[in-house]
Amino acid sequence: MNTPAETLDMASSDESHSDPSSNNLEALLDRINRLASGEEAVEAQPEQRAVTEQSQVAPERPRPIVVPPVHNFEDAGRERKEWCPPEPKTLAQAGISEGQLEHLAIKCLGACGDCSGHELAEHHTVPFRLIEPVLATLKQAQLVAYRGSAPMNDYVYQLTEMGREQAKKLTEYCSYFGAAPVPLEHYIESVAEQTLTKVHPTRGDLERAFSDLLVNQNMLRRLGPAVNSGRGLFLFGFPGNGKTSIAERVTKAFGDTVWIPRAIGIDGEVMRVFDPALHEEIPLEMAAGPLHAREIDKRWVRIRRPTIVVGGELTMDALEVSPGTGNNVSEAPLQLKSNCGTLVIDDFGRQRMTTDVLLNRWIVPLEKRYDFLRLVNGKKIQVPFDQLIIFSTNLEPKDLVDDAFLRRIPYKIEVPDPSEEEFRQLFKIMAPILGMEYNQDSVDYLIATHYHPINRPFRCCQPRDLLLQIRNYCNYLDTMPTMCREYFDYAVENYFAVM
Template sequence: MHGAPSDTAYPATDGPDAESRPRRLDELLSRIQQLTAESDAPEPSRPFGAQPDAAAQSGQPAERGEWFPPEPASLPAAGLSESEVENLVLKYLNARAEASGRDLAEHIKLPFRLIDPLMQAMKDDQMVAHKAAAMMNDYVYTLTGAGRERAKKLAEYCSYYGAAPVPLDEYVRSVSAQTIADQHPTEEDLARAFSDLLIDPGMLARLGPAINSGRGLFLFGAPGNGKTSIAERVTKAFGQFVWIPRSLGIDGELIRLFDPSMHEEAPISSAGGLLDDRAVDSRWVRIRRPTIVVGGELTMDSLEVTLNTATNVSEAPVQLKSNCGTLVIDDFGRQRMTTDELLNRWIVPLEKRYDFLNLSSGKKIQVPFDQLIVFSTNLEPKDLVDDAFLRRIPYKIEVVDPSEAAFRKLLSIMGKSLGVPYDEAAVNHLIDTHYRAPGRPFRACQPRDLLLQIINFCHYKKQTPAMTPANFDFAVENYFAIM
């Protein structure tokens, strides 16, 4: 069956069109080369962290208006040299024996299109060899003898072979784009953040301006009234997520920034399908805005870059890990260092919003100091610090004892939560006998603690936990034995 000739059909080998064959063939080859060049051309660059145009928004991982790090179009755009990436590849292959190009790209968190030509160059330099073919025009690589020798020497200097580091200047720009100074929580935001706490509206009215300042505040008052609970929920009033690098690279030194023990990862949802169309730099990780709590274990070393001499990888200090979030100094005044040492270390960063850190090489770097610092203490702030420091912490909020009505409501809420039915008569007995008579102050933590005493006692007696005068008497006798 013969159809009409195609527009791209080859000309006959003889006849009147024979002379035009070379010209038409050249045009066809030229068009093929043009199409190939267009498909291989890198995506037009855009400013670091800028949002793509509307056509590229489909499948975009970031929430509307959320800053994100765009995928680099080249190694220089990623702030990396070929030798830095080669070193990571060699150390990874030395540890794993073999890996495909895509596995390597996934491990060091760089696009495969940047790794593939680098692997070909390393093969030409006889650092790696093809062990087998892999799917999707890829190969399984293994080290040659020369590559293994070089990898061992590199590992002796620094054993790190994880995600490729992010340059310091990119991290500084990311903090500026996600700063808490641009977050202005409203009454509704605070109500949502503290929805699981019974908190006085007057307290929220004082907390609101302090949180909006993004600078710092003192929470002081008697123990057991929820200062730490309040401090831990402050971050919820800000935007939910921020992006941070897994590690920072500064003049050949590596600083680990992402810490799973302090940061809660919040991965973006996959776009689905065989190909991942998310144009995000995988060297960064999306986390919930950090809330880092340090207490009596805080030392001066925790505030400086610390070098692990076994791996030659440095660890970021707590203030760097808490950037764009909240840093809570719990039990302030009970640290292993004096309050003067801590305050002298931070008096300039609190004022200027940047800090200076010393690297193991002796180099000093300037980094953002962008977090809300909450000093939580049972002591009077004026007894701990001088006027110069108090001026830099403009908000001092006392967390007062709950009223009797609030205490009763706390018992009702905690009873429902713990499965102990509220009993008005038993609560009246508790308050009259064990609070009014001895002049004992109410504390916000006591309803929970007393009910837990009752639950444990009833389990021991094989009874259903209940609020009764006898059970409250037993709980009070244990709880306030030396108080």
């Protein structure tokens, strides 16, 4: 007995050998699914819609799906919707040709050995109904053969001798055989739908984003307009006052998640975009039932809105398309991976390249909000430049760059030292986090003995660092971590030894 999901897959198989009743069933299930998701209220009869679909030579792309956000960012009745890539119904809607899918399947079988049709569909992240006729074509061309049967009216495929020769030739040209790439045009459209310029964070959004940091209202008042501009800003001030922490939390004010493609296809070359080292995948909670199991294009990944932080290790190579490990496979640069998010240049001015070289690379993108990249094969493409660039530095901005560039970064925000009251509040916050009971007398002693007499400035990082010194010392003594005068003297002696 077939399950409902198996029945749906069987009804979605090659149109060349499906009967009229199966076409009607597919159309009816598709209509139920669309009505259940609220995408449309009234639609043509199934028979009429089937005739219309067959008469279309180049079907339009499916309309984007809008789902409720994970967190409801709202202010005075305002609510944000999340854009989702809809599952393609045809290869034309997916933006890939039958030949491209054939090449991917052949290379995958050549590398992985025997695979069923559903396994290939899962590997290339395309619906089974799209890859099934492609496999039938490869079978007729004697490039693949049946090794056996598989569940859900499927077969296990293997390459023939002719297919192995073809796989070798295709791999020499392009070794990629992962998820089917998304066309560059579709990626550009997705960035336009999820652009930061459409999101205008309010004071409530920033307060939620900075809820785990001690940030005064004056700082939020200055950050708010800068974040809304979406163009970039300088954060400068003494080290240890939380510039990097502030920059990392700015992204939360724009919302939680965005969708990015696993890879982009550009004239035969594949550029990887999804990077597990920089992107955190946030799977979408799908509704129960087989009718809702395949609504989203699986070539895309739902990630936490990216915040990419780079420091003194940044080089110019990281800002250009870099060759991958295979033929005609490349890696997207940092600014493209951070689209619809935040790119933080930490310790600005301490990179191995000069600040002029780095800033000249971004003068046009910051002004025009698009960038030009040169692919490994020499082709130059235009891509969106849609992220908030934050330059975090301990140096004065005017000492690093000229007026022409400072004009393109309209917001320069100093992160000042905390007041004594804020300094004490940081001890109250950090003590329970590090497993200690807050002791007011010990903090009074610390400030009166080690700060006021020598005019030592307060820094936001010092309460955490000093309490960590105490905890580590107590762990060595095998005692309960405690805030006391003796332990503070020990921590100060170590922490400020050369400062």
